[in-house]
Amino acid sequence: RPLAGRGGMEGPAPWKRLSKEELEDQYSPSRWVIRRGAEEALRTYSHIGDEATKKARATRKSLLHVSYGDGEGEKLDIYFPEGVSEASPFCLFFHGGYWQSGRLFPGKWDL
Numbered sequence: 445r446p447l448a449g450r451g452g453m454e455g456p457a458p459w460k461r462l463s464k465e466e467l468e469d470q471y472s473p474s475r476w477v478i479r480r481g482a483e484e485a486l487r488t489y490s491h492i493g494d495e496a497t498k499k500a501r502a503t504r505k506s507l508l509h510v511s512y513g514d515g516e517g518e519k520l521d522i523y524f525p526e527g528v529s530e531a532s533p534f535c536l537f538f539h540g541g542y543w544q545s546g547r548l549f550p551g552k553w554d555l
Contacts, residue, residue, distance in 0.1 A: 474486050500523050504523045504524060504525070504526075505523075505524040505528070506521060506522060506523045506524065507521070507522040508521045508522075509521065510522060
């Protein structure tokens with residue numbers, strides 16, 4: 445069950461009382477899918493992401509596998525909009541989570 449806010453409670457935060465398994469459950473969005481099972485939701489999400497990435501790579505100027513750290517997995521892909529110029533705004537978003545399953549892009553190094 446989702447954890448409620450502290451609501452003025454004294455003492456340690458509720459998440460500190462959870463086991464490792466319970467914490468994993470709280471931080472695994474696929475476990476909270478209501479309309480589909482977790483596996484179907486992951487397959488659907490992966491398929492949509494794969495297709496969007498293929499389309500972006502085929503239609504947009506990009507810089508792929510740009511290193512931002514020393515590790516092999518510390519890379520990002522940058523996609524540019526049409527009509528990009530030096531005056532174009534820029535926004536960079538790093539997801540604060542971590543990979544639990546799947547991979548960045550199937551066959552990502554083959555492209």
